Amino acid sequence: MYEMKDEYRTGIDMIDKEHEKLFEITNRAYETLVDDFIPDKYDYIVDIITELKEYSITHFQHEEEYMASLNYKKLFSHKAMHAEFIEKVEEYDFVNLDENQKDVIFGILEFLNDWLVHHIIENDKLIS
Ligand SMILES: [Fe+2]
Ligand SMILES: [Fe+2]
Secondary structure, eight states: OOOOOOGGSSHHHHHHHHHHHHHHHHHHHHHHHTTTOTTTHHHHHHHHHHHHHHHHHHHHHHHHHHHHTOOOOOHHHHHHHHHHHHHHTOOOOOOOOOHHHHHHHHHHHHHHHHHHHHHIIIIHHOOO
């Protein structure tokens, strides 16, 4: 469902590998969501989304360090986009998830994937 595609590649190996992992984590959450044989899957999915948030923070740090090492001109605005993303992910309220859990989580995964794809194509690819 969610995966790294060639058109997302920046040509910077470290960044591409980390993006690949972000898509892998998003996809793992999706596979869990649609697997009716996994009991208590919502807690498990929340854990995966938390892992995605944490890995995003790590990835953003690496990317920002890389941009700084190049004296990349758009570092400041790029950093602001990363911070905004983390803020959005932190706002998710999983505690009050009751009805339509599946739809809500699917909506979250769609948002995360769309953000990643757009950010990579429109911003990360400019770094190289
Ligand atoms: Fe970025
Ligand atoms: Fe990135």
